[in-house]
Amino acid sequence: MTGASAATRLHLPGSSPVHRLPAEVKIVAAVTFVFVVVATPREAMWAFGAYLALLAAVWTVAGIRLSWLAPRMLIELPFVVLAVLLPFAEGGERVVVAGISLSVPGLYAAWGILAKGTLGVLVSLTLAATTAVRELPEALARLHVPGSITTIVVLMIRYADLLAAEAHRMRIARLSRGDDPRTLRQVGATARGIGGLFLRAYERGERVHLAMLSRGFSGTVPAFGPPARSTDWISALAPSACAVLVCTTAWVTA
Incomplete structure (x- = not known):
């Protein structure tokens, strides 16, 4: 196998507006989105549905199908196993569901892990699908x-x-x-x-x-192409800005 085959498994070639965005703006948008998801109170379940709707809009524009995402979500399985065990292992207030005594704090913790972990993996897969590996060095250099x-x-x-x-x-x-x-x-x-x-x-x-x-490597990766335009930043950060608004609303109404 070669490095190109690794890129092929996660990169989904395309010519959509999301694919054409500079890699550095997509990296910043993805990191911001993940931080917003993590900062959201787990009790605000509606907010996570809103985040998923934002991602679905990005997938529609980028041409990413659920059938492509689903098998690559298997990396999350260890966290799913942990989340399933928490309602049984945690203490605190208990609730009976289908004849089984479950911990209320454990249920909230399990929901938080599943919701935030799943969204984090989906954001990472979206970034990988729309960004070629060869674009990463220059993008990281531009981000200093x-x-x-x-x-x-x-x-x-x-x-x-x-x-x-x-x-x-x-x-x-x-x-x-x-x-x-x-x-x-x-x-x-x-x-x-x-x-x-x-x-x-x-x-x-x-x-x-x-x-x-x-061969003259100096320890830094030079940036050859033109920098991202302001319109690129606005387009890439629009979903993240909406996510910030959702997170703020979730905290205000909590």
Whole structure:
């Protein structure tokens, strides 16, 4: 696999107005939207429905289908499991639902995790679907993100598939030698394999960094294209501005 295949899995090519917006304005809009969702009181359930409606409007303009989003939402499953357990594990006031005693604070906590976590994942997927990976370095540079962080993010995206392929080759090599990683007695071998993969990743990172330095890399990613226009900022931040209004109303009416 290559870095391009990683981009293909999350990026949905298109020519919609959302796709054409500069990456830096979409990043700021997405981060703002997520912060607003997190700041919303969990008791204001209507507000989360309003956020979902705003995202649905963006999906309509960008041509993003629910059938594309649904399988990529599986990354949220660990948080769903945690949310399901909270009404049983929390203390405080209890309520009986279908003959089962549940914690009221646990129910609110579970709702908060599900609602805010789901919206956060949906915002991230929307950003990834409409923004190509190659646009990220310049966008982060325009946002004045420290050069070291930009470099780490770019290399992580570029070499994630290479490390996954390396781990797969190591697993095949173990299996071809009669190893069964599913048994408990192979825990030590699995740990050594993870350590070996870490060392290989570290060595590969050193080689790549030296190669970059030999080609004149100065530690910062230059921005070549024109900066985003004021109309781009207004268009990208419009859903976030609506979200801020919803959040403010939720706090006022709480």
